[in-house]
């Protein structure tokens with residue numbers, strides 16, 4: 001079953017709780033929260049404070065995507081704020097294995113994220129430690145970018161790597177996901193779809209979630 005994780009990056013931040021409740025009513029699986037620090041990526045978004053406030057307004061599992069340098073410095077704050085799943089970028093961690101262990105010790109589910117240019121060989125040594133691999137399908141930093149088709153091959157390769165090792169790990173794709181690219185990603189082996197602009201950029205949020213779900217159930 002494919003899971004849908006709306007990214008609030010394209011939501012109306014003045015009506016955040018209301019918009020989160022709309023995706024929750026539409027039956028999504030996760031809420032995807034993009035944390036950016038202006039160092040690892042050129043953009044700055046929000047931190048644990050906003051996540052803590054949203055936690056009071058939503059029952060959804062929080063899928064926190066940390067696009068920050070040295071994420072290990074902030075893991076405790078994000079878990080305390082209500083993160084259920086935490087993705088750290090392999091490019092941002094000096095000691096990736098240790099960082100993933102810390103996420104587990106703090107009681108959250110660990111995931112590792114890769115930029116489009118980063119090879120799968122960089123995460124081979126941690127596959128047994130994670131619940132999910134997040135493959136960026138755009139260069140991280142902004143919502144509303146175009147899906148990079150070359151990542152499809154990487155999704156296929158990752159799925160094969162996991163199957164060969166008998167590892168039952170989710171493959172999440174993030175960036176430029178819409179009804180068309182979602183189907184390509186799912187056919188390649190992805191089973192968690194992040195969508196920001198395709199959901200929060202739509203006039204009818206609940207209809208946009210239904211459209212995305214139907215596009216991969218054909």
Ligand SMILES: O=C(CO)[C@H](O)[C@H](O)COP(=O)(O)O
Nearest residue numbers: 140141143144175176196197
């Ligand atoms: O991590 C991200 C950007 O770095 C976002 O999750 C992603 O871009 C979602 O937005 P959209 O669906 O509009 O591409």
Ligand SMILES: [Fe+2]
Nearest residue numbers: 007034065174
């Ligand atoms: Fe993201």
